[in-house]
Amino acid sequence: MSDIIELKIPDIGNVAEVEVIEVSIQPGDVVEIEQSLLVMETDKASMELPAIAAGTIQDVSVKVGDKVSEGTIIATLLMSAAEENDSSEEPVKINEADESKEKVVTEKKQGVAAAPKNEASAVEETEVNNNTAHAAPGVRRFARELGADLSQIQSGSGRKGRILKADVKSFVKQALSTKKVSHNVGSGIPALPVIDFSLFGEIEEKPLTKIKRLTGKRLSCNWLNLPMVTQHEEADITEMEAFRKALNIEQVAAKQIKVTPLAFIIKAVLAAMKVYPQFNSSLSPDGERLIYKKYFNIGIAVDTPNGLVVPVIKDADQQSILELVDSMRTLSAKAREGKLLASDMQGGCFTISSLGGIGGTGFTPIVNAPEVAILGVAKAAMKPIWNGKDFDPKLMLPLDLTYDHRVIDGADGARFVVTIAKYLQDVRRLLL
Numbered sequence: 001m002s003d004i005i006e007l008k009i010p011d012i013g014n015v016a017e018v019e020v021i022e023v024s025i026q027p028g029d030v031v032e033i034e035q036s037l038l039v040m041e042t043d044k045a046s047m048e049l050p051a052i053a054a055g056t057i058q059d060v061s062v063k064v065g066d067k068v069s070e071g072t073i074i075a076t077l078l079m080s081a082a083e084e085n086d087s088s089e090e091p092v093k094i095n096e097a098d099e100s101k102e103k104v105v106t107e108k109k110q111g112v113a114a115a116p117k118n119e120a121s122a123v124e125e126t127e128v129n130n131n132t133a134h135a136a137p138g139v140r141r142f143a144r145e146l147g148a149d150l151s152q153i154q155s156g157s158g159r160k161g162r163i164l165k166a167d168v169k170s171f172v173k174q175a176l177s178t179k180k181v182s183h184n185v186g187s188g189i190p191a192l193p194v195i196d197f198s199l200f201g202e203i204e205e206k207p208l209t210k211i212k213r214l215t216g217k218r219l220s221c222n223w224l225n226l227p228m229v230t231q232h233e234e235a236d237i238t239e240m241e242a243f244r245k246a247l248n249i250e251q252v253a254a255k256q257i258k259v260t261p262l263a264f265i266i267k268a269v270l271a272a273m274k275v276y277p278q279f280n281s282s283l284s285p286d287g288e289r290l291i292y293k294k295y296f297n298i299g300i301a302v303d304t305p306n307g308l309v310v311p312v313i314k315d316a317d318q319q320s321i322l323e324l325v326d327s328m329r330t331l332s333a334k335a336r337e338g339k340l341l342a343s344d345m346q347g348g349c350f351t352i353s354s355l356g357g358i359g360g361t362g363f364t365p366i367v368n369a370p371e372v373a374i375l376g377v378a379k380a381a382m383k384p385i386w387n388g389k390d391f392d393p394k395l396m397l398p399l400d401l402t403y404d405h406r407v408i409d410g411a412d413g414a415r416f417v418v419t420i421a422k423y424l425q426d427v428r429r430l431l432l
Contacts, residue, residue, distance in 0.1 A: 211307035235421035268423035299348035376400035
């Protein structure tokens with residue numbers, strides 16, 4: 001007698017639901033184990049759902065465009081007779097005498113004399129065989145297809161500890177879950193230990209936001225693949241700040257937008273990029289060529305409730321100070337409201353991460369590949385600067401330039417950040 005089983009969506013990780021983008025089956029189709037039934041897509045990747053048993057499709061419950069989650073029934077399957085026999089929980093009984101006789105005949109056919117064994121060794125071999133093969137042939141075949149080692153499954157859930165397909169799937173799922181939480185990134189890098197923190201006291205788990213998960217993976221990839229160096233500098237922005245404040249008085253009186261220091265910093269970076277065009281380039285995937293860009297798009301890191309995002313100001317070199325302020329205001333508002341489009345975050349040539357409004361004296365930003373450099377800006381502070389005769393109070397702005405050392409030499413990195421500081425010290429140079 002054949003059984004009908006329900007094919008369901010398995011555990012798909014920390015995803016509430018996924019979209020079905022392709023259905024490969026229809027009623028009446030005969031499918032084999034591991035044959036693809038449908039394709040699902042998340043915001044990061046697509047995945048296939050394989051069949052867990054062989055048989056004939058009776059009914060299909062989903063279609064392209066449907067949203068599914070763990071436990072959703074996608075189809076019903078009439079299992080084949082062979083598959084039912086493989087999944088039976090009845091243990092396979094082996095006549096040890098017949099097995100020994102068959103082994104001797106086989107060895108003689110191969111020209112090998114059967115060596116006599118003492119009773120102890122025979123018992124030991126029987127125990128090993130029982131441990132490693134206490135499963136039906138279909139289950140063993142299923143384990144081989146998944147690459148699972150049955151010897152690592154201590155005991156099955158079937159009668160007398162027999163290993164079933166459900167045990168194999170549970171074992172594989174646990175192995176994948178352990179690998180996932182170990183954060184093992186990169187070949188040859190030891191995995192972090194998995195610790196149960198609840199052993200030491202009360203804990204609370206909260207899932208990372210989608211933005212933080214994606215940002216974390218991207219930054220980890222950049223950190224492992226790019227040889228990064230950070231160059232530190234300070235810019236005297238005393239006169240720039242006086243000019244900015246005076247400009248804001250005019251803007252407020254005219255009910256216009258408020259000018260921020262970041263607008264001047266963007267202008268200084270753009271001017272320096274034109275002097276040193278290697279900072280507006282990307283390394284080719286094969287590492288053999290440098291791709292110089294003729295456009296100037298500047299990414300600005302924006303702190304949002306869901307995490308850090310980097311919208312891009314397109315053609316920033318063609319905008320005035322006031323136009324840059326307006327562009328930043330528009331993009332920042334969209335970022336905090338979660339309304340940024342993919343196109344708003346693509347095409348960047350250089351990124352600026354400004355933490356001056358929060359504080360800190362400096363930090364080491366991570367290059368946003370395929371860009372080759374990023375500028376970090378910390379909080380400005382008044383400092384006594386020696387002018388040759390006396391100490392003058394100056395407003396000094398910390399600048400932290402991180403660059404890809406495969407593209408940027410240390411000397412060029414130093415020259416670039418010093419040039420930025422020079423433009424900020426005297427913004428009139430930006431008119432030249």
